[in-house]
Amino acid sequence: xxxxxxxxxxxxxxxxxxxxxxxxxxxxxxxxxxxxxxxxxxxxxxxxxxxxxxxxxxxxxxxxxxxxxxxxxxxxxxxxxxxxxxxxxxxxxxxxxxxxxxxxxxxxxxxxxxxxxxxxxxxxxxxxxxxxxxxxxxxxxxxxxxxxxxxxxxxxxxxxxxxxxxxxxxxxxxxxxxxxxxxxxxxxxxxxxxxxxxxxxxxxxxxxxxxxxxxxxxxxxxxxxxxxxxxxxxxxxxxxxxxxxxxxxxxxxxxxxxxxxxxxxxxxxxxxxxxxxxxxxxxxxxxxxxxxxx
Numbered sequence: 001x002x003x004x005x006x007x008x009x010x011x012x013x014x015x016x017x018x019x020x021x022x023x024x025x026x027x028x029x030x031x032x033x034x035x036x037x038x039x040x041x042x043x044x045x046x047x048x049x050x051x052x053x054x055x056x057x058x059x060x061x062x063x064x065x066x067x068x069x070x071x072x073x074x075x076x077x078x079x080x081x082x083x084x085x086x087x088x089x090x091x092x093x094x095x096x097x098x099x100x101x102x103x104x105x106x107x108x109x110x111x112x113x114x115x116x117x118x119x120x121x122x123x124x125x126x127x128x129x130x131x132x133x134x135x136x137x138x139x140x141x142x143x144x145x146x147x148x149x150x151x152x153x154x155x156x157x158x159x160x161x162x163x164x165x166x167x168x169x170x171x172x173x174x175x176x177x178x179x180x181x182x183x184x185x186x187x188x189x190x191x192x193x194x195x196x197x198x199x200x201x202x203x204x205x206x207x208x209x210x211x212x213x214x215x216x217x218x219x220x221x222x223x224x225x226x227x228x229x230x231x232x233x234x235x236x237x238x239x240x241x242x243x244x245x246x247x248x249x250x251x252x253x254x255x256x257x258x259x260x261x262x263x264x265x266x267x268x269x270x271x272x273x274x275x276x277x278x279x280x281x282x283x284x285x286x287x288x289x290x291x292x293x294x
Contacts, residue, residue, distance in 0.1 A: 038068065120286060234267055
């Protein structure tokens with residue numbers, strides 16, 4: 001058996017078209033345009049690349065970008081002032097502070113300073129707190145976890161009543177996606193590197209979310225036949241046959257697991273495109289809320 005491919009590129013393209021239509025309708029009816037502000041501190045090449053991808057994606061769907069490229073030696077006080085100014089800009093409906101920040105910056109304080117109604121990354125403590133409670137809806141769900149659930153929904157995967165295993169417990173992916181699965185009435189297990197008999201625990205999963213950050217850690221004999229596997233990992237491994245000297249792989253050994261799983265997302269090409277699509281979705285939702293459309 002070869003698994004159904006859960007194509008994040010195709011699904012995210014559909015979502016982007018939906019957002020593009022909504023943005024055009026908003027402009028036509030309300031003469032308003034969604035706006036996303038990006039804050040980039042320092043000159044990390046990977047962070048610059050991520051921010052540029054997000055700016056390009058905004059332009060493609062009709063969201064205005066407000067770029068704030070700041071020096072790496074900016075002080076905590078100065079950075080907080082920038083965030084405050086963006087909070088007060090009525091044309092901005094979402095604020096993205098690109099992580100990681102330089103070591104001398106208190107990341108938690110900066111993220112906590114973002115206006116709750118513009119926290120499109122979903123990392124504000126109040127949004128995370130609401131996500132972890134019953135009958136409390138956050139204004140925004142973190143983009144990668146939301147993307148995982150969207151992949152399941154748009155592939156027609158039933159979540160309620162299924163045994164879901166989340167491999168990884170990070171604040172950015174593991175814990176939030178676990179809460180989302182729990183809210184959807186899955187029976188939930190969170191496991192990690194200290195879990196005893198890890199392969200046996202993972203193999204219980206009807207739905208497996210692999211977000212542990214270890215290249216090709218999940219092997220075929222870890223996976224229940226017919227399980228749905230969402231691979232969040234993106235890891236660089238040495239490959240002298242490639243021009244850049246490395247290739248990207250997920251947390252799942254894709255070639256062998258696809259012969260066991262019922263459906264599987266690749267990496268790259270699965271969750272990655274969905275993360276940006278959900279950032280656009282959160283920004284669009286924020287703009288609609290601000291315009292009284294929700």
